[in-house]
Amino acid sequence: MKPNHAEALVLEKVAIRLDGRTLIDISARVAPGNVLTVMGPSGSGKSTLLHALAGSLAPVFDLFGSVRLGDVDVLSLPAETRRMGLLFQDPLLFPHLSVCGNVMIAIPRDVSKARGERQHLAEDALTAIGLEGYGPRDPATLSGGQAARVALQRTLLSGPRALLLDEPFSKLDAALRQDMRALVFDHARARNLPVILVTHDPADAEAAGGEVFTLT
Numbered sequence: 001m002k003p004n005h006a007e008a009l010v011l012e013k014v015a016i017r018l019d020g021r022t023l024i025d026i027s028a029r030v031a032p033g034n035v036l037t038v039m040g041p042s043g044s045g046k047s048t049l050l051h052a053l054a055g056s057l058a059p060v061f062d063l064f065g066s067v068r069l070g071d072v073d074v075l076s077l078p079a080e081t082r083r084m085g086l087l088f089q090d091p092l093l094f095p096h097l098s099v100c101g102n103v104m105i106a107i108p109r110d111v112s113k114a115r116g117e118r119q120h121l122a123e124d125a126l127t128a129i130g131l132e133g134y135g136p137r138d139p140a141t142l143s144g145g146q147a148a149r150v151a152l153q154r155t156l157l158s159g160p161r162a163l164l165l166d167e168p169f170s171k172l173d174a175a176l177r178q179d180m181r182a183l184v185f186d187h188a189r190a191r192n193l194p195v196i197l198v199t200h201d202p203a204d205a206e207a208a209g210g211e212v213f214t215l216t
């Protein structure tokens with residue numbers, strides 16, 4: 001597995017403007033293993049902030065300020081080399097791959113090159129989220145909660161340097177939500193990953209235990 005990076009995610013005067021109007025204005029430091037929870041009403045720019053950090057901001061927006069991950073100037077990198085672990089509300093699994101294939105595809109080549117070993121790691125990851133034996137299935141046959149868990153595990157296994165989570169627990173029932181929160185936050189702590197969590201649910205913020213930034 002990847003070594004721990006122990007790098008803080010630092011947002012300095014990050015401003016996002018739309019049609020000349022400032023939608024977001026934020027400075028924050030997310031320490032390794034910590035969670036910054038971003039809340040705010042619908043349309044306040046929560047997802048837009050994550051897109052800006054991930055490198056997928058729509059061109060209608062203007063972006064200012066700086067984002068650093070350790071020594072890395074994040075905004076100067078193309079999206080594919082930022083190594084941000086992204087998770088949006090809709091799981092977006094590849095329909096042409098099996099459930100196991102969807103997880104395997106995320107395992108970096110430097111973790112394991114041997115197909116058998118990668119498959120083994122993916123099957124173990126499925127077992128860890130209560131989906132033992134689901135590997136060969138078509139993702140279309142999964143429930144919403146099952147697909148969300150697969151997408152989450154795929155993100156965690158991809159060797160991210162930070163996690164950007166957009167309401168990842170909102171479609172899960174209460175018991176599962178608690179398990180998935182523990183999986184994400186324990187993983188982030190164990191691997192020293194800074195996390196930005198967008199949510200409407202104050203219980204998520206409480207479980208995350210870090211600072212809360214509220215957009216207006």
Ligand SMILES: Nc1ncnc2c1ncn2[C@@H]1O[C@H](COP(=O)(O)OP(=O)(O)OP(=O)(O)O)[C@@H](O)[C@H]1O
Binds near residue numbers: 018023043046048
């Ligand atoms: N591609 C786009 N082009 C133009 N405007 C956009 C685009 N994407 C988002 N917006 C606008 O930017 C604002 C912020 O949207 P965003 O999706 O970030 O809000 P949000 O806080 O995540 O909302 P929600 O809680 O409903 O998911 C909204 O006014 C939205 O209409």
